[in-house]
Amino acid sequence: MFVEKHGYLVTRHVRDVNGQIEMSLFIKTPEGTVKVLPDRQLSVFFSNAPLSFFYSCDRTVPIKGVSWAECAYRSFQHEPVVMVQSHSLMLHQQMVKFVKSAGYSVFEEDIKASNRYLMERHIRGSVRFIGEPDASQQTFRQARLIAGDWQPEWRVWSLDIETSVSTNTLLSIGVVARDQRVVFVVSSSSHTLFDASTTVVCYPDEKSLLLAFMNYVKQYSPDIFIGWNLIGFDLHFIDQRCQSLGLRPAFGVGGESWTIRSSENQGKYFATIPGRVALDGITLLKVGGYHFESYSLNNVSKEILNEGKLLQGSERWQEIERLHQEDLPAFVAYNLQDCDLVLRIFDKLKLIELQQTRVDLTGIPLEQTGGAVAAFENQYLPRLHKAGWVAPAWRDEDFVASPGGFVMSSRPGLYKNVLVFDFKSLYPSIIRTFYIDPLARIVAEDVSSHTASQVFSSNTSDLVPGFLGANFARHQAILPELVTELANAREAAKREGNSILSYAIKIIMNSFYGVLGSNVCRFYHAELASSITMRGHELLERTKCWMEEKGAQVIYGDTDSLFVRLPDDPIKTPEQQGNNLRDDINRRLSQWCRDYAGLDSQLELEFERIYERFFMPTIRGTDEGSKKRYAGKSKGKLVFKGLEAARTDWTPLARQFQRTLFEKVFNDENPIGFIQDTIDQLRAGAFDNQLVYSKQLSRPLSAYTKNKPPHVRAAAMIDQRRAEQGLPLEYNKGRQRVSYLYQSRGVVPFESDEDLVDLDYEHYIEKQLEPIAESVLPFFNTNMTNLLSQQFSLL
Structure with missing residues (x-):
């Protein structure tokens, strides 16, 4: 008997079982997560090989488990294509190889069967399904x-x-949820209760x-694991210990094994857990557009x-091991607090x-935190198929980078009342206005050459000019329709x-x-990309000219923004002037x-802010204005872009x-006394704890x-010491931050306040303070050489 349910897609998996594709969709329902096996399990690709090719091959050696048929789609080369369906992944791979070896092209051969199945049905996260349940109601077959x-x-x-760093073993696993707090600990202690809300369970090994822990996961069945460097450290370490101890990591909903794998060239880790998802906090912060000097849990939790x-510093592993041996409640508290944070x-x-x-917008898997290309294809391919086309084949050709965003040379100086204008969603707006689209480019080529006038109108007024010869x-x-909907x-x-x-x-629109x-x-x-960026260049240049016609001075431009004096x-305030200029530019756009190609403009210039005071520096050692570096004060708030105050690799x-x-400068105060006083205090040791560099x-x-x-030399010193002590190396994976400082003998790693001795103050004056001070001292008719020589004469 078939049963209908609704739910949300958690994970998707495809494999061959007994020569047939098994597509498993794990779906969370109101009653729990179940395994759903769709009724139509096929793997598909397209080819420009004619039907006669497949029939002739089949007559020679019958091909079982594979079917082919003409379809209504065409390739980007305007050729008809054949759809090839296989009943197993192995057959799919063999057929792809077979067709390519005969000199024909294949299309969309890399799209996983589960992804195609969901994409064609416009299923992204939430689903409804009808299927035949087994006796346990945990698996539904023949589902639609x-x-x-x-x-x-x-x-x-x-x-x-x-973990124990000294023995490379697991000490505990902590779990915090809204309704439970539990710690599994390797200990001979008899603790079973930590406090009224926390359970501590001890095990001999x-x-x-x-x-x-596997049994606990199976019993309480979480949907999502979260953590900090969760996959690359916690799950990876658990996986390694399972392998070392001969245990199968049965963490899936039905006791299936998980898979923890790494991308060696990128240093990234991925987890596949049937029916469950692992999400890492660091990765999701970056997806969410959050920026921190350090993404360590300690730093992020302090800021958020x-x-x-509870424990901090590079030597905290020693204290963790001590607490595990001597103070189990404190050890448990430390483990649980990380979970809490x-x-x-x-x-x-x-x-x-x-x-x-x-997921709801793009249909990417719930565990996939990246995947801009997959997100694009999930949205684009169904529309492309509906229009009667298949996606192009992968091409082995040289990569030609498109020009970057518009960046104009700046006019350095110290200014008052600088107005900032920027284009709202510039690149998506260019796509909408100028019809930038992969299919539209191919069709335009054909219209221009009149090679398929029987299919397409050859009315060239339908064409919108792009760049590099594109129309x-x-x-x-x-794509313009998709961007408009978004x-x-x-x-x-x-x-x-x-x-x-x-x-x-x-972020989806901007990724296109x-x-x-x-x-x-x-x-x-x-x-495609050049028709976006080069159009952006043109629009910024055109807008700059229009502004200058109105008497404005454009002192800088960057990607989608213009900085204007x-x-x-005497009558209008800067804000009124900015609003008027914005409205005039939008009318001109x-x-x-309309004049350019009969287009409806989706471009919109916004008046973003006023900097009451603004500073644009020169390139160090020259008179030329810098790029992507400035400081300003807007509504009492200091803003730094690209300058030392915004860079984490400069000292505090x-x-x-x-x-x-x-x-001081923006408040019209003379900063010379402040600079001299800072140098004096630095030499006197007042800033020792602010002289630590940190770089990744x-x-x-x-x-x-x-x-x-x-920072590399400092990291090497640390790892050399660890190797001498028989400890695991700390910097053998990359993407770790290194703290260091300069003593009289040169670079040394910073590990504790005990390293703040014999500091090279002249290094910090020359390399840290002097470059910053030199950027503003010319406005006060002096320089650092004069200031330092005056101080020297007073000694």
């Missing part, structure tokens, strides 16, 4: 699915482990602990929650809601106060340019688009020095073979 509207309440576990970890950060920033919103057929464009949905989300939805739509300009996307073509007006002293310096390794330490900058 359609898109649904049910929204789940996720069962979320914040997970954190503690790792194996017993891991088996108990105003609360840090992560859960509270996720809740406060609504990170799971953001991820689910991305776009406005009546065949898919833009309208974003405006609705703004009106409703749904900031999560608004932001999710924004990057996707079209990336050779990891099958739709990549240099003409207007002549003083609309008229220019330098960054605070610059902030205070510009406070971009790759594993062993990869630095030729050039070894200071």
Whole structure:
């Protein structure tokens, strides 16, 4: 008997079972997560090989489990294509190889069967399905699915482990959820209760602990694991210990094994857990557009929650091991607090809601935090198929980078009342206005050459000019329509106060340019991305000219923004002038688009802000204006872009020095006394705790073979000491931050306040304070050489 249910897609999996494709969809329902096996299990690709090719091959050696048929689609080369369906993944791969070896092209052969099945049915997250349940009601076969509207309440576990660095073993696993707090500990203690709300369960060894934790996961069945560096550390470590102890990591909903894998060239880790999802806090913060000097849990929790970890510092592993042996309640408290901090950060920033919103909009898997290309294809391919086309084949050709965003040379100086204008969603607006689209480009080529006039209108007025020789057929464009739908949905989300939805739509729309300009996307073509960026250049240059016609002085421009000085007006305020200039430019843009190609402008220039005071520096050592570097004060708030105060690789002293310096300059105070006093205090040791550099390794330490900058040398010193002590290396994976400072003998790693001795103060004056001070001292008719020589004469 078939049963109908609604739910939300958690994970998707495809494999061959007994020579047949098994597509497993794990779906969370109101009653729990179940396994759903769709009724139509096929793997599909397309080819320009004629039907006669397949029939002739089949007559020679019958091909079982594969079918082929003509379809209504065409390739981007305007050829008819054949659809090839296979009953197993192995047959699919063999057929792809077979067709390619005969010299024919294949299309969409890399799309997973489960992704195609869901994409064609417009299923993204929420689903409705009808299937035949087994006796346990946990597996539904012969199921049919359609898109649904049910929204789940996720069962979320914040997970954190503690390990012994000296023995490379697991000490504990902590779990915090809204209704439970539990710690599994390797200990001979008899603790079973920590406090009224926390359970502590002790086990004699790792194996017993891991088996108990697997049973606990199965019993209480979380939907989502969250943590900090969750997959790359916690789950990876648990997986390694399972392998070492001969245990199968049975963490799936039905006791299936998980898979923890890494991408060696990128240093990323991925987790596949049937029916469950692992989401890492650091990754989701970056997806959400959050920026921190350090993404350590201690730093982020201090900034977001105003609360840090119980143990801090590079030697905390020693204290963790001591607490585990001598003070189990304190050890448990430390483990649980990490779980608490992560859960509270996720809740406060609504990170799971953001991820689910991305799924609802694009259909990417719930566990996939990246995937801009996949998100694009999930939205674009169904529309492309509906229009009668298949996606282009992957091309082995040289990558041609499109020009970057517009950046004009600046006019350096210290200014008052600088107005900032920027284009609202510039690249998506260009796509909408000028019909930038992969299919529209192909159709336009054909219209221009009149090679398929029997299929397409050859009316060239349908074409919109692009760049690098491209044109776009406005009546065949898919992407502008998609962007318009997203833009309208974003405006609705703004009106409703749904900031999560608004932001999710924004990052999706803004990703389209990057996707079209990336050779990891099958739709990549240099003409597409260049027709976006070069149009942006043209629009910024045109807008600059229009502004200058109105008497404005454009002192800088960057990507979608212009920084403008207007002549003083005794009647109108700067804000009134800015509003008038914005309205005039938008009228001109609309008229220019109509005159250019009969286009309706979707371009909108916004008047973003006024900097009451603004500073644009020169390139150090020259008179030329810099780019992407400035400081300003707007409504009492200091803003730094690209300068030392905004850079985490400069010392805290330098960054605070610059902030205070510009406070004084922007308040029309002479900063010379402040500079001299700062130098005196530095030499007197008043700022020793602000002289620590911090910089991230971009790759594993062993990869630095030729050039070894200071942070690399400091990391090497730490790892050398650890190796001598028989401890695991700390910097062998890359992407870790290194703290260091300069003593009289040179670079040394910073590990504790005991390292703040024999500091090279002259290094900090020359390399940290002097470059910052020199940027403003010419406005006060002096320089650092004069200031330092005056101080020297007073000694």
